[in-house]
Amino acid sequence: RHVQSCVLQKRACVALSNLALNTENRVTIAERGGVSAILNAMNKHPDSPRVQEVACNALANLALDNVNNKETIGKQGGVQAVTTAMKNHPGVESLQKHACTGLADLSTNASNKARILRAANGTQVVMDTMSRHFGSSVVQEKSCVILANVATIDADHTICKSGGISSIVSAMEHHPNSVGVQSEGCWALQELSQLLC
Numbered sequence: 315r316h317v318q319s320c321v322l323q324k325r326a327c328v329a330l331s332n333l334a335l336n337t338e339n340r341v342t343i344a345e346r347g348g349v350s351a352i353l354n355a356m357n358k359h360p361d362s363p364r365v366q367e368v369a370c371n372a373l374a375n376l377a378l379d380n381v382n383n384k385e386t387i388g389k390q391g392g393v394q395a396v397t398t399a400m401k402n403h404p405g406v407e408s409l410q411k412h413a414c415t416g417l418a419d420l421s422t423n424a425s426n427k428a429r430i431l432r433a434a435n436g437t438q439v440v441m442d443t444m445s446r447h448f449g450s451s452v453v454q455e456k457s458c459v460i461l462a463n464v465a466t467i468d469a470d471h472t473i474c475k476s477g478g479i480s481s482i483v484s485a486m487e488h489h490p491n492s493v494g495v496q497s498e499g500c501w502a503l504q505e506l507s508q509l510l511c
Contacts, residue, residue, distance in 0.1 A: 317354055317355070317358050318358065320359050320362050320365060323355040323358065323359055323365055324355075324362070324364055324365050324368055326351070326355065327352055327355055327365065327368040327369045327371075327372045328368050328372075330343055330348055330351070330352060330372045330376075331368055331371045331372035331375050334348075334372060334375035334376045334378075335375055337379070337380075340375070340376050340378070340380045340383055341380070341382075341383075343376060344376060344380075344382065344383045344386055348372075348376065349373070349376065349383070349386050349387055349390050349392065350390055352369050352372050352373060352376075353369075353390055353391060353392060353395050355369055356369045356395045356398075356399065357395070360398070360399075360402055361402075363403040363406045363409055366399035366402070366403055366406075366409055367399075367403075367406065367408055367409035367412055368412075369395075369399070370396055370399055370409060370412040370413040370415075370416050371412040371415075371416075373387055373392055373395075373396065373416045373420075374412055374413075374415045374416030374419055377416060377419035377420050378419055381423070384419065384420055384422065384423040384426060385423055385425065385426075387420060387426075388420060388423060388425050388426040388429055389425075392416075392420065393417070393420060393426055393429040393430055393433070393434050393436060394429070394433065394434045396413050396416055396417055396420075397413075397417075397430075397434040397435070397436045397439045398434075399413055400413045400439050400440075400443055401439055404442065404443070404446055405446070407447050407450055407453070410443050410446075410447050410450070410453050411450060411452045411453055411456070413443075414440065414443065414452070414453050414456035414457050414460065415452070415456050417430060417436065417440065417456070417460050418456040418457075418459040418460050418463075421459070421460045421463035421464055422463055424467070427463055427464050427466065427467050428467060430460065430464050431464050431467060431468060431472060436460070436464075437460075437461065437464055437468075437472060437473050437476060437478065438476055440457045440460050440461065441457070441461075441476060441477060441478060441481045443457060444457045444481045444484070444485060445481065445484075448484065448485070448488050449488070451489045451492045451494065451495055454485035454488065454489055454492075454495045454499075455485075455489075455492065455494040455495045455498050456498075457481070457485065458482055458485060458495065458498035458499045458501070458502040459498050459501075459502075461473055461478055461481075461482060461502045461505075461506075462498065462501045462502035462504075462505045463505075465478075465502065465505035465506050465508075465509060466505055468506075468509060469509070471509060471510070473506060474506055474509070474510065478502075478506060479503065479506060482499050482502045482503055482506075483499075483503075485499055486499040486500075
């Protein structure tokens with residue numbers, strides 16, 4: 315009803331994001347149309363970095379440890395919405411963190427891997443974000459997770475051809491003390507190396 319109100323949509327997404335930290339609430343929110351409400355807010359307010367940020371966070375929380383929600387978010391256009399937010403607001407680090415966290419969770423779903431790789435050109439968006447926000451260990455770690463997951467279906471070597479190996483190595487070089495970046499970076503390189511053999 316009040317989809318045009320940017321303030322209301324932002325607050326609603328924050329509320330859904332907070333509620334989705336609870337496992338049972340994740341199910342209820344999805345069953346009651348929460349995913350489509352969040353995506354509608356993103357579609358109606360593409361120029362608001364704050365709406366996009368809190369919506370990405372809400373989607374990330376809904377996807378956390380919930381197989382059905384990951385599928386629902388993907389089917390309803392969530393991967394495209396998140397990558398579009400990343401492209402439209404490249405300099406907003408907090409948005410990029412939530413977006414990468416969400417895509418990392420979504421990328422454990424086979425259909426979403428394909429959506430990230432092909433339909434949304436998500437791997438290039440992720441690598442651009444890694445380059446732009448090299449100082450953020452969260453962005454680097456979650457991006458490595460995304461690339462590792464998507465690499466398992468990247469028969470055309472899109473990630474390697476687009477500079478994925480360099481992006482991962484750069485992340486590891488910039489964050490030598492981050493166990494998360496080092497671990498996920500090694501995993502991503504391992505997945506990519508299996509495709510090259």
